[in-house]
Structure formats: C-alpha cells, structure tokens
Amino acid sequence: MTGELGRTLILAGLLLATVGSLAGFAVGRRPSPLGWAWTRRLAYGYGAAMAAANLVMVYALLAHDFSVSYVAHVGSRQVPTWVTVTSLWSSLEGSILFWGLVLGAYVAAASYLNRDSHPEYMPFAVGVWLACGAFFSFLLAGPAQPFLTLPQPPPDGPGPNPLLQNHVLMVIHPPFLYLGYVGMTIPFGLASAALIAGRLGHDFVRPLRTWLLLPWIFQTVAIVLGGWWAYEVLGWGGYWAWDPVENASLLPWLTATAALHSAILTERKGILKGWTTTLVMATFLLTILGTFMTRSGVFNSVHSFTQSAIGPTILVFLAAAMVFSVALLALRVDLLVPEGRIEDPRSRDAMFLLNNLLFVLLTFTVLIGTVFPLLVEALRGVQMSVGRPYFDRMAVPIGTALLFLMGVGPALPWGRATGQQARAALAAPLAGAAALALLGLALGVRHPWTLLTLAFGGYTAQVTLSELWLPVRQRMKAHGEGLGRALIETERRGRRRVGAYVVHAGAVLVIIAIAVSSTLGTSKEVVLRQGESTKLGAYTLTFVTTDTVNEPHRTSLVARVAVSRNGVELGTLSPRMNQYENQREAIGTPAVRTSLTEDLYLSIMNVDPERGTLGLLALVNPMVGWIWIATAVMALGGVVALLPPPRAREGRLRAAPPAPVADYGAVETSR
Amino acid sequence: MAALVAAAIALAVITVGGIGKNLVYYWGPAEIQAAGPRAVGATIRLGGLVVPDSVRYGEGASGLEFDVSDGKTRVHVKSRGVPPQMFREGIGVVVEGTITSAGSFESQRLMVSHNNEYRAPGDPYKADVKRLISTTRGLEGEAVGESR
Numbered sequence: 001m002t003g004e005l006g007r008t009l010i011l012a013g014l015l016l017a018t019v020g021s022l023a024g025f026a027v028g029r030r031p032s033p034l035g036w037a038w039t040r041r042l043a044y045g046y047g048a049a050m051a052a053a054n055l056v057m058v059y060a061l062l063a064h065d066f067s068v069s070y071v072a073h074v075g076s077r078q079v080p081t082w083v084t085v086t087s088l089w090s091s092l093e094g095s096i097l098f099w100g101l102v103l104g105a106y107v108a109a110a111s112y113l114n115r116d117s118h119p120e121y122m123p124f125a126v127g128v129w130l131a132c133g134a135f136f137s138f139l140l141a142g143p144a145q146p147f148l149t150l151p152q153p154p155p156d157g158p159g160p161n162p163l164l165q166n167h168v169l170m171v172i173h174p175p176f177l178y179l180g181y182v183g184m185t186i187p188f189g190l191a192s193a194a195l196i197a198g199r200l201g202h203d204f205v206r207p208l209r210t211w212l213l214l215p216w217i218f219q220t221v222a223i224v225l226g227g228w229w230a231y232e233v234l235g236w237g238g239y240w241a242w243d244p245v246e247n248a249s250l251l252p253w254l255t256a257t258a259a260l261h262s263a264i265l266t267e268r269k270g271i272l273k274g275w276t277t278t279l280v281m282a283t284f285l286l287t288i289l290g291t292f293m294t295r296s297g298v299f300n301s302v303h304s305f306t307q308s309a310i311g312p313t314i315l316v317f318l319a320a321a322m323v324f325s326v327a328l329l330a331l332r333v334d335l336l337v338p339e340g341r342i343e344d345p346r347s348r349d350a351m352f353l354l355n356n357l358l359f360v361l362l363t364f365t366v367l368i369g370t371v372f373p374l375l376v377e378a379l380r381g382v383q384m385s386v387g388r389p390y391f392d393r394m395a396v397p398i399g400t401a402l403l404f405l406m407g408v409g410p411a412l413p414w415g416r417a418t419g420q421q422a423r424a425a426l427a428a429p430l431a432g433a434a435a436l437a438l439l440g441l442a443l444g445v446r447h448p449w450t451l452l453t454l455a456f457g458g459y460t461a462q463v464t465l466s467e468l469w470l471p472v473r474q475r476m477k478a479h480g481e482g483l484g485r486a487l488i489e490t491e492r493r494g495r496r497r498v499g500a501y502v503v504h505a506g507a508v509l510v511i512i513a514i515a516v517s518s519t520l521g522t523s524k525e526v527v528l529r530q531g532e533s534t535k536l537g538a539y540t541l542t543f544v545t546t547d548t549v550n551e552p553h554r555t556s557l558v559a560r561v562a563v564s565r566n567g568v569e570l571g572t573l574s575p576r577m578n579q580y581e582n583q584r585e586a587i588g589t590p591a592v593r594t595s596l597t598e599d600l601y602l603s604i605m606n607v608d609p610e611r612g613t614l615g616l617l618a619l620v621n622p623m624v625g626w627i628w629i630a631t632a633v634m635a636l637g638g639v640v641a642l643l644p645p646p647r648a649r650e651g652r653l654r655a656a657p658p659a660p661v662a663d664y665g666a667v668e669t670s671r
Numbered sequence: 672m673a674a675l676v677a678a679a680i681a682l683a684v685i686t687v688g689g690i691g692k693n694l695v696y697y698w699g700p701a702e703i704q705a706a707g708p709r710a711v712g713a714t715i716r717l718g719g720l721v722v723p724d725s726v727r728y729g730e731g732a733s734g735l736e737f738d739v740s741d742g743k744t745r746v747h748v749k750s751r752g753v754p755p756q757m758f759r760e761g762i763g764v765v766v767e768g769t770i771t772s773a774g775s776f777e778s779q780r781l782m783v784s785h786n787n788e789y790r791a792p793g794d795p796y797k798a799d800v801k802r803l804i805s806t807t808r809g810l811e812g813e814a815v816g817e818s819r
Contacts, residue, residue: 372690382696383697384696390690607756
C-alpha cells in the first residue's frame with residue numbers, strides 16, 4: 001500500500017516534470033502569459049510530488065514498514081529514531097529520492113521567485129530544470145526504485161552502514177551537500193536559457209550570480225562538514241585525503257568559485273560572457289560526474305553504496321548534458337563577443353583573470369588525478385590509484401598563489417593604475433605579511449611552505465581587513481556616526497562588497513589553518529599496558545582501563561586514557577570501538593580534545609584482552625578547530641552577499657511590479 | 672593563443688609527470704613475484720590472506736611480520752605501526768608499501784578487509800586479490816610515523 005503510493009507519486013513527478021519541461025520550451029519559443037503560468041504550476045506540482053514521495057518514505061521508515069524495499073534494505077528496529085530518519089539518504093535509492101526533494105524545492109522556489117524577471121528567457125530555464133527533474137524521476141521509476149513492494153517482508157532490517165550512524169554530523173553533512181550539489185542545476189538552467197534565447201546582454205549574469213552563490217554557500221559548508229565528519233569518525237587523524245569522493249565534492253566548488261569571480265567582470269564590463277557561462281555549465285557537469293563516481297560503485301568508499309545499474313544511466317545523462325552545453329556555446333559564439341576589454345595588467349580586472357586561470361588549473365589537476373585510475377583501468381585493465389603526494393604537490397603551490405592573489409587583486413584599483421599607484425598599493429600590506437611570518441618564526445615554524453602561507457596570509461588579511469574597515473572609518477569621519485552605526489550602514493549600503501570580504505577573511509583563515517595543521521602536528525602509535533604512560537609533545541597519556549558500554553543498537557569498548565599537559569591534569573579521553581547490531585565489523589570513534597590552539601586526537605587501533613594492552617594512535621593537530629570556525633565565517637559572508645539590498649526591498653513594497661529577488665540594484669562602486 | 676597552447680602543453684607535461692611519480696599499483700603476490708626486481712621501489716598496495724602460523728609480533732608498536740598469500744604465492748611482509756583490531760591469521764588484508772631488494776614487503780599501512788566474501792569457510796584462498804584491494808575501506812589518510 002505504502003509502496004504503491006510512493007510509486008504513484010514518483011510517476012506523477014515524472015509526468016509533471018516531463019510535461020512542464022516541454023511546456024517551458026514551448027512558451028520560451030512562443031511567449032504566452034497563460035502558458036508561462038501553467039509552466040510554473042507544473043514546476044510547483046513537480047516539487048510537491050517529490051516532497052510527498054519523500055514524506056511517504058520517511059513515514060515508511062518510521063513505521064518500520066519492511067514491505068517497502070528500501071526500508072527492508074536500510075531500516076532496523078534497533079536503531080535510534082534520528083538514525084531511522086537519516087536513513088532516507090543513507091543508501092542509493094533513498095539518496096536519489098532525497099535528490100528529487102531538493103531539486104523539486106529548488107525548481108519550485110526559483111520558478112516562483114523569478115516569475116517576473118527576465119521573461120525573455122525564464123521559461124527556457126524552467127524547461128531545463130524540469131528536464132533534469134524528469135531524469136532523476138526516471139531514475140527513481142526505473143534503475144533505482146525505492147518503493148518496490150516486497151511480497152514477503154522481513155521482520156527486521158540491517159540498519160544503515162554503521163559508519164553513517166556513528167556521528168551526528170551525518171545528519172547535517174548530506175543535506176548541505178545536496179543543497180550545494182543539486183542547487184547547481186539552477187544556474188545551469190539560467191545559463192542555458194540565456195544562451196537558447198540569445199539574451200546575453202549586460203545583466204544576464206545577475207540572476208545567475210544569485211543562484212550560484214546560494215548553492216555555493218551550502219557546498220562550502222558541506223565540503224568542510226565532510227572533512228569534519230571524517231576527522232571525528234574515521235580515526236586516522238586527518239580531515240582530507242584526496243579521496244575520489246572528497247574530490248567529487250571539491251571539483252564543482254572550484255569552478256563555481258571561479259564563476260562567481262568571473263561573473264563580476266561580466267557584470268561590470270560585459271567581458272568573459274562565454275567564459276562565465278562555460279564555468280557555470282562545467283560546474284553542473286562536474287556535479288553529475290561526481291554523482292556518477294560516487295553512486296556507480298566505480299570507486300569504493302562509504303559513499304558508493306552498491307554496484308548498481310544506475311551508473312551507465314547517469315553516464316548517458318552526463319554525455320547528453322555535455323553535448324547540450326557544448327552545442328549551445330558553439331551556436332551562440334557570435335553573441336558572446338566582449339563589450340569591453342581589460343585595459344591594464346596592473347588592475348584588479350587582470351587579477352580576476354589570473355584568479356580564474358588558477359582555479360581552472362586546480363580543477364584540472366584534481367580532475368585528472370581523480371579520473372586517471374578509471375581511464376587506465378578501462379584502457380589497460382591495470383588497477384591503481386593516484387597517491388596523495390600528487391595532489392599535495394599540485395594543490396599546495398596553486399592554493400598558496402591564490403591566497404596571495406586574494407590580497408593583490410583587491411589592493412589594486414579597477415581599470416588602470418600607474419606604476420607608482422600600483423607599487424604604493426601593493427607595498428603597504430607587506431607589513432601584514434612580515435608581521436605574520438615573524439610571528440610564525442617566533443613560534444618555531446620552520447617549514448618553508450607554511451612560512452610562505454603565513455606571509456601571504458598576513459598580506460591578504462591586511463588588504464581584506466582594511467577594505468572592510470576603510471568605509472566604516474570614512475563614515476565615522478564624514479557623518480560623525482558611532483562605530484556601531486557606521487558598521488551597520490556600511491553593511492547595508494554595500495552588502496555584496498562586505499560579504500565578499502568577509503568570505504575572503506574566512507578563506508585566509510582556512511588556508512592558514514590547513515597549512516599549519518598539516519605541517520606542524522606530531523603523532524605516534526604505541527602499545528600500552530594498563531597503567532603505562534607515553535609522552536607526545538607536552539602531553540602525557542596514561543592508559544587507565546577499558547569499559548564496556550551497552551546501548552540498544554551497539555556495544556562499545558571504551559578505553560579510558562588519562563591526559564595531562566606539562567604536569568597539569570586535563571581529565572580523561574575515551575576513544576571507543578563500537579560493535580553494531582547486525583554488523584560484523586567493529587568501528588572506532590576517536591576521542592578529540594579540541595582547543596583554540598590545538599587538538600589532541602586519540603584513536604584505538606586495537607585492544608588485546610589477553611595481554612591487557614591498548615594499541616593507540618595519538619596525534620596533536622594544531623589549529624584544526626579554526627578550519628571549522630573560519631568556514632562559518634565564509635558562510636556568513638556568503639549570506640551577507642546574498643541578502644537583497646535595502647533599496648530594492650523598499651522598492652518592492654511600494655512598486656506595483658515586484659522587483660525580482662535576483663536583481664541586486666547597483667553594482668558596487670569602484671574605489 | 673600560442674601562449675595558451677604552450678601553457679596547456681606545459682600543464683599536461685607537469686600533471687602527467689606528477690601522476691607518473693605518485694601512482695599506487697594494486698598488485699597480488701603473484702604479480703609481485705612476476706615483476707621481480709622491477710617492483711623494487713614502487714608504491715604497491717598488496718592484497719591477500721594472512722597465512723596461518725606466519726604471524727610474529729614484535730615489541731610494542733613495531734616489528735609485526737607475517738606472510739600474505741593468494742593461495743599459490745607468498746610474500747613476506749614487515750609492518751610498521753599497530754595492527755587494526757580485526758587483524759588475525761587467515762583474514763584478508765591490504766598492505767601499502769614497497770618491496771625491498773631482499774624481496775620482503777615493507778608495509779607503511781595495514782588494513783583489514785571488511786568484505787564478507789573473503790571469509791568463505793570452504794576455500795579461503797579462492798580470493799580475487801584485485802577485488803579485495805579495491806573493496807577494502809579505510810586506506811584513506813597518510814602513513815603514520817613518529818612525526819609529520
């Protein structure tokens with residue numbers, strides 16, 4: 001019964017998306033207000049069908065209705081309720097169903113909010129979005145059916161993968177990732193629509209930028225949450241391993257970040273139109289490639305659920321989307337002519353271009369390292385992987401250069417600068433560079449790349465903070481405003497600008513924290529008897545005892561390790577090994593003691609009851625906590641940049657035709 | 672335009688060169704034996720079953736030695752670090768490291784296969800080594816040494 005209802009809703013979604021997509025394209029070709037209204041209604045209908053199908057699945061999971069195939073596959077009576085709800089996205093079919101929910105919500109929201117903006121191409125955009133919706137509904141109706149009815153339902157299910165029920169972050173990370181990943185469909189549709197309609201005037205990137213920035217914020221948070229989850233669960237002591245799955249989440253982020261920057265040049269000067277569109281389309285294609293890599297079982301990881309028939313289907317969709325994108329760009333190449341040009345290599349404009357080249361370079365190196373093993377296996381049947389040193393060697397120099405550029409670009413003026421102006425602007429932040437590098441030296445940093453990162457970080461931090469501070473100070477002087485008033489007014493009057501620099505400030509902090517944590521840590525593996533101690537840096541670790549903790553869904557072996565630092569007792573850390581119901585393998589949970597300067601990280605390697613020994617992996621990871629904090633800063637900056645400017649909002653209240661939400665009013669003023 | 676092409680070629684050379692130096696090969700004991708001295712120095716992920724009665728523990732965290740087999744060929748492995756909880760005789764393992772010229776495998780990382788297929792009681796050696804390697808989870812991360 002539940003299964004039938006679910007299947008019906010998915011078929012309804014497939015029908016609504018298909019008809020809506022066709023309607024969108026028809027209305028785009030022959031505009032009609034009535035047709036446009038019905039296209040939007042079909043988009044809302046698709047969103048509603050997907051939401052209802054997801055509700056039915058959550059109901060089936062909570063009711064432990066094992067006649068539904070997906071519930072029999074991932075459900076279990078033993079697991080806590082929060083695990084049951086998150087089981088929705090813990091395996092293949094459910095994750096595609098959840099994808100449908102997020103896509104439906106995005107499509108419905110974007111159709112509603114853009115109902116009055118850019119009528120010359122918006123129906124095409126809805127047509128493209130719903131075509132993607134139709135594809136994912138097709139997956140749910142065919143190769144990845146979650147709602148099959150089992151004739152003989154099992155009395156209980158195995159529960160989701162224990163790695164996925166081991167930490168609360170698994171509740172937050174996947175929704176953020178989907179909101180980022182799936183959201184990239186919206187800018188793809190907008191870019192395609194502008195190309196189809198041939199409307200590539202000055203302002204076509206405005207809605208594009210808004211709808212790119214929104215999923216970009218989610219994606220930024222999701223990537224870091226994934227790293228945080230790995231850090232808190234996998235127990236090897238790090239947060240990033242250049243695993244194909246991690247790379248799959250990073251690649252579209254890189255191109256989206258590049259596109260957010262090139263869109264500024266397109267908006268200001270009418271240049272790089274084709275380039276910005278290409279980056280937006282590449283971002284979408286990379287999300288589909290990432291979905292293929294993580295959902296088809298070509299790579300083994302916690303994300304690759306099963307070897308499934310879904311892989312080839314996604315590959316066909318990827319190929320079709322790629323042909324569609326390339327053909328559109330080729331057909332419209334004559335409309336993509338620049339309306340201006342970059343006048344001076346010593347300008348901020350030129351630095352934007354360099355920023356884009358570096359982001360694309362980084363995308364290529366990560367992409368090649370990720371797909372190379374697949375190509376070799378397909379062509380020569382040889383199995384291999386690309387080791388971490390490749391990624392580190394390529395990404396560290398490019399990342400460091402980007403950090404420096406993030407300071408150089410904003411320091412230079414728009415347009416053109418004389419040699420003297422450029423030198424003066426670039427010399428001032430050297431103070432910040434020297435300060436941070438000297439601080440590092442004083443604290444004992446000797447690693448050359450880390451020192452360079454600190455110097456560039458100091459340079460960029462000074463530029464960023466003075467860009468944030470200068471307008472505040474000017475307001476205080478010119479209008480006699482107090483500090484608080486001036487801060488609020490500056491933010492209100494230049495949200496995009498303020499938001500962008502807050503994102504930059506967060507990014508500087510993230511990069512420094514990554515450099516410091518990956519080069520200045522210490523670690524060791526030891527085997528300890530009860531009562532025995534070991535030293536790691538300033539810490540003394542004493543193995544006290546082991547306990548067994550029983551919970552309904554798991555039995556845990558907990559090691560109690562007393563920690564002291566320079567002779568001061570800091571209490572007990574309790575890394576654990578968890579044996580889950582219905583699962584053969586034991587899974588560890590490391591214990592992490594976080595402070596603002598460093599983390600102490602303990603992970604059980606093994607416990608030998610006969611010999612009474614504990615095999616322990618212990619690490620001191622400096623500054624890791626700052627990665628999480630700085631990511632929150634980046635997200636905050638993104639949200640500020642996304643907020644509509646106050647003038648447009650007031651205008652919206654007064655004026656008869658509501659201003660489109662995507663319309664940001666004036667572009668930021670140049671310095 | 673010419674500069675762009677030159678830059679693209681330079682990039683291709685750098686990346687392919689960088690990849691070539693950092694490949695990790697997935698091999699079984701038979702392939703290591705077949706490669707002989709050519710395998711020395713390359714980073715290899717070796718998969719197989721831990722031969723019963725071949726495991727010797729050393730002092731503390733170091734000095735674990737055992738043989739890995741695919742049923743026909745054996746490779747002697749010297750492992751650094753503390754073995755994971757599941758490690759025992761007869762279980763499928765994947766070790767990452769290099770072959771020394773003396774013919775023994777110096778492992779930097781040891782992973783136990785969580786794959787049930789590898790524990791079929793009937794014929795434990797009927798193991799597809801490649802599948803073992805590619806389905807063993809947890810090889811993420813870096814080798815752990817005294818300090819990084």
